[in-house]
Each structure stands twice: as structure tokens, then as C-alpha cells.
Amino acid sequence: MGVHLEFKKHNPIGEEEKALVNQVLDSGKLSQFVAEWGPDFLGGNFVRKLESDFQDFFSVKHAISYNSWTSGLIAAVGAIGIEPGDEVIVTPWTMSASAMAILHWNAIPVFADIDERTFCIDPESVLSKITERTKAILSVDVMGQSANTEKLMEIAEKYGLKVISDTAQAPGAMRNGKFAGTLTHMGGYSLNYHKHIHTGEGGILVTNDDDLALRARMIRNHAESIVGDAKVSNLSNMVGFNFRMTEIEAAIGVAQLKKLKPILKIRESDIKYLESRLSKLPGLLLPYVDQNNTHVYYTYGMRVNLNIIKNSKHEIVEKLTNKGVPNLATKFPNLHLLPIFQEKIAFGNKGFPWTLPGVRKEISYKKGICPVSENLVDNTFFQFYINDFDLSLENLDFIARCFEEVWSTLDIRQ
Numbered sequence: 578m579g580v581h582l583e584f585k586k587h588n589p590i591g592e593e594e595k596a597l598v599n600q601v602l603d604s605g606k607l608s609q610f611v612a613e614w615g616p617d618f619l620g621g622n623f624v625r626k627l628e629s630d631f632q633d634f635f636s637v638k639h640a641i642s643y644n645s646w647t648s649g650l651i652a653a654v655g656a657i658g659i660e661p662g663d664e665v666i667v668t669p670w671t672m673s674a675s676a677m678a679i680l681h682w683n684a685i686p687v688f689a690d691i692d693e694r695t696f697c698i699d700p701e702s703v704l705s706k707i708t709e710r711t712k713a714i715l716s717v718d719v720m721g722q723s724a725n726t727e728k729l730m731e732i733a734e735k736y737g738l739k740v741i742s743d744t745a746q747a748p749g750a751m752r753n754g755k756f757a758g759t760l761t762h763m764g765g766y767s768l769n770y771h772k773h774i775h776t777g778e779g780g781i782l783v784t785n786d787d788d789l790a791l792r793a794r795m796i797r798n799h800a801e802s803i804v805g806d807a808k809v810s811n812l813s814n815m816v817g818f819n820f821r822m823t824e825i826e827a828a829i830g831v832a833q834l835k836k837l838k839p840i841l842k843i844r845e846s847d848i849k850y851l852e853s854r855l856s857k858l859p860g861l862l863l864p865y866v867d868q869n870n871t872h873v874y875y876t877y878g879m880r881v882n883l884n885i886i887k888n889s890k891h892e893i894v895e896k897l898t899n900k901g902v903p904n905l906a907t908k909f910p911n912l913h914l915l916p917i918f919q920e921k922i923a924f925g926n927k928g929f930p931w932t933l934p935g936v937r938k939e940i941s942y943k944k945g946i947c948p949v950s951e952n953l954v955d956n957t958f959f960q961f962y963i964n965d966f967d968l969s970l971e972n973l974d975f976i977a978r979c980f981e982e983v984w985s986t987l988d989i990r991q
């Protein structure tokens with residue numbers, strides 16, 4: 578057993594946040610949203626400041642805040658005018674909210690497989706899943722780097738689809754010099770406690786499309802009671818929610834956004850140090866970064882090359898954990914295998930929305946539909962959930978040493 582070091586919890590909250598929150602508390606206005614067409618339809622000072630800061634930072638025309646990114650995703654899917662029974666192609670290798678945002682409009686998630694190296698949705702697999710009912714692609718910039726958005730947009734153009742990017746795990750990641758999340762019709766970021774920067778709960782949707790932005794703002798704030806005064810003629814999905822962010826969260830977000838770049842810089846140098854050691858270990862495949870991308874390492878996803886290493890990934894992770902490496906996991910969600918899809922029971926108990934007229938009976942969620950993502954979870958993938966910690970050099974050295982010691986005990990055939 579190694580020495581168990583203290584790993585300090587990642588905590589980006591400090592004096593800057595406290596000062597701004599106190600301003601909100603002193604004002605007494607903890608939210609300024611009103612569900613009426615007028616200035617306060619867009620929220621209070623800090624909500625608008627946060628949105629305008631995000632617009633500037635991400636060089637995007639519209640940034641729209643939500644009480645969570647799950648809410649933002651639901652608003653995005655509604656805004657594109659999804660019809661009940663429409664198919665949306667999505668990756669299984671993500672947090673469940675990516676697929677639930679589709680189901681919440683009674684549309685049908687269809688899972689495409691992922692690229693084995695980037696873990697993002699595979700455009701070739703997307704192509705093979707397109708049918709007459711396909712309306713959109715929901716792509717996830719998973720673990721910290723962008724999906725192949727040029728290819729997805731090319732497919733979308735050809736088939737008349739919309740593309741939504743779930744960039745919850747990759748705020749600040751670049752693709753070809755532009756921010757992940759801003760490269761498709763709509764995208765967005767989570768401000769949940771577990772993400773790089775956070776407001777406790779919260780999310781920001783981004784888009785360069787005026788019409789989609791207006792619709793996404795409507796859905797955020799009781800759309801049905803606004804559309805008359807706003808003279809909105811397209812009533813599709815103008816079924817409103819209260820997805821509004823409070824002024825307190827927005828104030829925290831204003832301070833948090835300023836910290837994103839410094840946080841990413843530290844993450845980058847931590848990874849550089851770790852990789853200077855881990856890259857020497859035979860059969861350990863480190864995260865592959867697409868040549869057009871920068872990676873912000875929400876989680877550090879590795880693979881075991883089973884042609885070289887004869888031990889199972891489970892055995893390796895157990896050995897590393899016993900030595901004291903925290904936060905390792907062999908799992909990642911394969912959403913199609915969740916009971917909701919296996920049983921096709923979502924709303925009520927009779928199979929809705931898969932029972933809607935026109936929904937293809939052959940849509941399958943059986944094990945085997947996404948062989949790459951399934952093989953990763955079953956056999957080759959494991960991860961170090963790095964975002965939980967503010968790592969010291971001592972922590973990094975300790976982790977690298979544990980890997981080196983475990984590797985010296987493995988059955989390696991070169």
C-alpha cells in the first residue's frame with residue numbers, strides 16, 4: 578500500500594463570488610424575471626451581465642442562461658421545432674440528460690456509436706442511422722474535446738437536420754480556433770457544481786441564430802403567456818417552463834467565467850506533467866486529442882491495449898485504487914442500456930412515446946447496437962476523474978508513481 582496523500586477538492590469559489598453575491602443580497606432582488614413581454618422578460622442585471630459576458634467570451638451572438646444545462650438542452654430541442662415521434666440521433670456515451678432532453682418532447686432518441694479514440698459521436702455511424710423521421714443530431718463534446726462538428730454539419734446540411742452540441746464537459750475547448758459549443762446550430766455549457774466552473778446549478782445555451790434564440794428564451798420563461806404580446810406566429814413547442822436562473826447564481830457565474838481560462842491553464846500543465854510519466858507505460862493508451870482540437874480534460878479517459886497487456890482493466894484499476902489513486906472508474910454511461918430504453922417505458926407504463934403512430938417499431942436499444950462504446954465499457958476503458966481535485970505537484974507525482982509501480986507487476990507481452 579502506498580502513502581495516502583491528501584487530494585484537495587477542486588473549489589473555484591472565492592472572495593470575488595462572495596462580493597458579488599453580497600451585492601445581490603443587499604439589493605433584495607434575488608430574481609427579476611417576469612413572465613410578461615417587456616424588459617424583465619429577460620431577467621435582472623446579473624442574469625443579463627452573465628449572458629453578455631458569455632457572448633463576449635465565446636464570440637457568439639446569443640448566450641441564454643438556465644437554471645441547469647439539462648433545462649437548456651430541453652429548451653434547445655424544443656426550439657428547433659421537434660415533433661412528437663421525430664427521431665434525434667444521439668450518443669450513448671454521455672450523461673443521461675442528453676437523451677432525456679429528446680424524450681421530454683416525446684421525440685425518440687436513436688443511438689449512434691462513438692469514435693473509439695475521441696469517445697465522441699462517430700459521423701459514419703450517424704449517417705447509418707438517418708431515416709425519414711430524423712430531425713436532429715445531438716452531439717456531445719464529451720470529456721473535454723469537441724466532436725467532429727464539420728462532418729456533422731455537412732451531414733445536417735445534406736439531410737436538412739439541426740445539430741445541437743452538448744458541451745457541458747468542454748467549456749473553453751477549441752476546434753479549428755473556435756470554441757466548442759459554438760460550431761453547430763445551438764450548443765451550451767453546464768454550470769453545475771461538478772463542472773470546471775460552476776454556480777451550484779446552472780447552464781448557458783449559445784447560438785448565432787436569432788430565431789432559435791428567441792424560441793429558447795420563450796421556453797425558458799412561460800412561452801405560452803408571452804407569444805400573444807410578442808406577436809410570435811410559430812406556436813410549435815411554445816409550452817413554457819420556469820427554467821430561469823436567479824440573480825445569486827448569475828452573480829457567481831460572472832466571477833466564475835473570469836476564472837475559466839486560469840483553471841484550464843492549470844489543467845493543461847497538470848496533464849502535461851502526468852503524461853511525461855504515463856506515456857512511457859507500455860499498452861496504456863492516453864487520451865487521443867483530435868488534431869483540430871484542444872482538450873480541457875473534464876475527465877481523463879484512458880484505454881488498455883489488450884494486445885500488449887494481458888491483465889483485465891478491472892484488475893489494473895483495482896491495483897491502482899489499492900495503492901491510493903483516487904477517483905478511478907471503469908464505467909461510463911452507455912445510455913441505450915438504461916432500463917428506460919430496455920423496457921421502452923418513459924411516460925406512463927404503456928410504452929409512450931414509442932407507441933406514437935409512425936414511430937418505427939424496429940428502433941432497438943439492444944446490447945450490440947453500439948459495439949464500440951460497449952466494448953470500451955466492457956473491456957478497454959478506464960478514467961481518472963481529474964476535475965474533482967486541485968492537484969499539487971506532490972499529488973501528480975504520487976499518481977504517476979502508483980501507475981509505474983502497478984505497471985511493473987503487469988503481464989506485458991511486447
Ligand SMILES: *Cc1c(COP(=O)(O)O)cnc(C)c1O
Pocket residue numbers: 645646647648671672674675717743745746767768769778779780
Ligand atoms: C453535466 C452534464 C449535463 C447536465 O448539466 P446540468 O447543468 O447538471 O443539468 C448534460 N450533459 C453532459 C454531457 C453533462 O456532463
